[in-house]
Each structure stands twice: as structure tokens, then as C-alpha cells.
Amino acid sequence: xxxxxxxxxxxxxxxxxVESDPVIYDIEKGAIIRFAxxxxxxxxxFNRENDARKTRYKGLVAPPTFLRSVAHxxxxxxxxxxxSPYPANVxxxxxxxxxxxxxxxxxxxxxxxxxxxxxxxxxxxGNMLIMVRETKYVNQFGNVAALQRTTGISxxxxx
Amino acid sequence: MEQRYFEDIEEGSEVPTLRKDPTPQQLVKYAGxxxxxxxIHYDVNFAKNNGLPDIIxxxxxxxxxxxxxxxxxxxxxxxxxxxxxxxRAMDIPGTPVFAKGTVVKKYVEENENxxxxxxxLENEEGQKTTPGYAIVSLPNxx
Numbered sequence: 001x002x003x004x005x006x007x008x009x010x011x012x013x014x015x016x017x018v019e020s021d022p023v024i025y026d027i028e029k030g031a032i033i034r035f036a037x038x039x040x041x042x043x044x045x046f047n048r049e050n051d052a053r054k055t056r057y058k059g060l061v062a063p064p065t066f067l068r069s070v071a072h073x074x075x076x077x078x079x080x081x082x083x084s085p086y087p088a089n090v091x092x093x094x095x096x097x098x099x100x101x102x103x104x105x106x107x108x109x110x111x112x113x114x115x116x117x118x119x120x121x122x123x124x125x126g127n128m129l130i131m132v133r134e135t136k137y138v139n140q141f142g143n144v145a146a147l148q149r150t151t152g153i154s155x156x157x158x159x
Numbered sequence: 160m161e162q163r164y165f166e167d168i169e170e171g172s173e174v175p176t177l178r179k180d181p182t183p184q185q186l187v188k189y190a191g192x193x194x195x196x197x198x199i200h201y202d203v204n205f206a207k208n209n210g211l212p213d214i215i216x217x218x219x220x221x222x223x224x225x226x227x228x229x230x231x232x233x234x235x236x237x238x239x240x241x242x243x244x245x246x247r248a249m250d251i252p253g254t255p256v257f258a259k260g261t262v263v264k265k266y267v268e269e270n271e272n273x274x275x276x277x278x279x280l281e282n283e284e285g286q287k288t289t290p291g292y293a294i295v296s297l298p299n300x301x
Contacts, residue, residue, distance in 0.1 A: 031192075038192035039223040040179060043160070043230060055235040064226030064242055068219055069193035093245035093291075094222060098238070 004127035007085050012117045015080035019111040025070040029104035032062050062102040076112040084129045084154035092151030100145040107140040125155035162234040164300040165272035174260030177228045181252045189220045216250040221280050221289045228258035229293045237297040244291030257281050271296045
């Protein structure tokens with residue numbers, strides 16, 4: 001397949017790393033417990049305050065993917081919205097990186113931004129545009145508690 | 160919960176399988192708890208009108224199952240550091256899914272005992288619908 005022209009625009013490059021306005025979430029104990037029950041995880045650190053206190057967490061903490069549920073309340077909106085010129089999209093997956101536990105009672109500030117944009121040539125679909133969006137969750141002590149990356153892959157379907 | 164220790168982990172060993180039996184009710188509970196109310200996860204007619212065979216599991220719920228696989232694995236004293244997955248195929252409620260994993264490598268880095276695992280969700284036919292990767296740290300026995 002011939003090399004296609006790059007579809008990465010200056011606007012996309014300029015958008016990389018530009019953080020959205022922050023959205024603030026109060027991490028509620030009840031929301032954590034409901035989430036743990038919904039996913040069917042009976043680990044005491046997510047469900048029972050008294051037992052969780054006896055662990056090194058000293059209280060209830062959130063399961064690994066809990067933060068993506070608080071983000072449904074109000075989602076941080078990217079400052080610069082960029083979209084792919086290609087019509088077909090594939091979910092390239094999700095990635096979490098954890099630095100600090102999320103405790104019940106925490107106040108978490110979330111911002112989102114385009115963290116990477118690049119292309120991959122030569123696959124089944126010719127040129128593929130890969131955009132990685134990152135959401136950063138910072139706790140009330142100013143520490144990054146978690147990073148969430150979602151990768152979107154877009155391409156021009158063959159005729 | 161039984162604590163797992165770094166010394167006891169061998170490369171190539173298995174992460175104990177976590178069986179989940181998602182039901183339509185669980186998808187409704189997850190919709191409520193997560194705020195993801197896209198109808199393909201609980202309205203059969205809506206799902207079929209969108210070309211799907213049935214209602215399907217939320218990708219994020221499958222991500223959560225893989226999270227549970229690893230938080231069970233590390234116990235209270237280990238830490239999940241990284242968790243990733245890709246949604247390659249749909250899973251439907253009413254049939255079990257199995258979260259599984261294999262230890263790829265273990266090493267010490269900056270005084271942390273790191274264990275890297277290939278993880279995935281597979282269906283009853285053994286198809287890996289949701290491959291992923293996890294990096295954890297584990298405590299020493301002594």
C-alpha cells in the first residue's frame with residue numbers, strides 16, 4: 001500500500017498537553033460501596049469501613065476503575081477539541097496508572113488533555129491515526145493519584 | 160484475604176482465575192453505579208436495532224473484572240500500579256467470563272518488588288475477548 005499523506009494537523013499538535021478546566025469530585029463512601037457491589041467485588045477494603053481500617057489503607061478505598069464512574073457525573077471538557085478526518089473508529093483500549101489510593105472522603109480534581117497523536121502506516125487499513133487522551137486525577141494534597149489513558153484509532157475504510 | 164509474597168512468585172505462574180457470572184441485573188446495577196446508561200447494555204430491542212446479537216457487557220465492567228483479578232492477587236499489602244486492556248470482542252450476560260493471568264516477569268526496581276502479568280478475560284469457548292496487562296508490586300515475606 002502506498003504511503004498516505006499525514007493527516008496530523010498543526011491544531012492537533014498544538015492541542016497536545018493543553019489541560020481542560022478542572023472538574024472536582026467528592027469521593028463518597030456510599031458511591032464506592034455501590035460500585036463495588038455492582039461489579040461484584042466483595043473485597044473488604046472496598047466494602048466495609050471497619051475491616052478496611054485494620055488494613056494499611058486505614059479506611060475504605062476505591063476499586064481500580066471507580067474513577068471512571070465519577071467522571072460520568074460531569075466530564076472535564078477538552079480545551080481544544082480535535083477530531084480525526086477518518087470516519088471509522090476503533091477503541092484502542094484503556095490504561096490506568098496508579099500512584100496513590102483513592103480514599104472515601106477525598107476531593108479529586110480531574111483534568112483531561114490530548115497526550116499523544118501519531119500515525120501508523122502500512123496496516124490493513126493503510127494510514128491509521130492514533131490519538132491518546134489522558135485524564136489526570138489529583139487529590140486534595142496536590143498529588144497525582146491516577147492517570148487514565150484511552151486510545152482512539154481511526155482510519156479510512158477501504159472502498 | 161491471603162497475602163501473596165514476592166519471593167513466592169515464579170515467572171510463568173498463573174494468576175488465580177476469577178470467574179464472573181454477569182447477568183442483565185448486574186449490567187443494570189453497573190449502569191446505575193457508573194452512570195453509563197447507554198441502552199445497548201440493558202435494552203434488548205435497542206441493542207438488536209443497533210446490530211448487536213443481545214445486550215452486551217460494558218467495556219468498563221470488563222475492565223473492572225480485570226481490576227478485581229489483580230487487587231485479589233496483590234492482597235491488602237500489595238499495590239496495583241498499572242492496568243490496561245483492549246476490547247477485542249463483545250461479551251453477553253448469561254454466560255460466565257473468566258479473568259485470568261500469567262506472570263511475565265518479576266524484578267526489583269527502586270526498592271520495589273515488581274511483578275508484570277499478562278491478563279485477559281475469556282469466554283466459555285476460551286476466546287480472549289479482552290486482553291490486557293498489569294504491573295503490581297508485592298511485599299517481601301520477611
